[in-house]
Amino acid sequence: MTKSKEKTVESLSTSLPLQLRLCRQKAGLSMREVAKRIHKTAATISKWESGETTPYGDTLLMLCKIYNVDITAFYGVATPQSIRITPAETRLIELYRNATKDAQNVTVTVLEKCQKN
DSSP states (O other): OHHHHHHHHHHHHHHHHHHHHHHHHHTTTOHHHHHHHHHHOOHHHEEEESSSOOOOHHHHHHHHHTTTTOOGGGTTTOOOOGGOHHHHHHHHHHOOOOOOOOHHHHHHHHHHHHHHO
């Protein structure tokens, strides 16, 4: 294996545990809650997040559903495809698209005024 490929493999293996933890925390779930949902133990989740072991592909896909992320999120890859849109967000998009131009402008103004930061 070339040095650049080795470096990429190494960076992916170190970023996965961190991203698993960050995604779980962002979803507002404890290790115990995640473990229960996928029929594992909290100790197993801890081992994944510490890098001691790595979850299999099918488990990663289950975690994607639980955390509402694309699998690329686990490897620190930020792409538009890695952003999942919730059903409520989809409904807002539909309503916005079907609204008049004036209503769309008002909506944007209201949302801009309501930002958290």
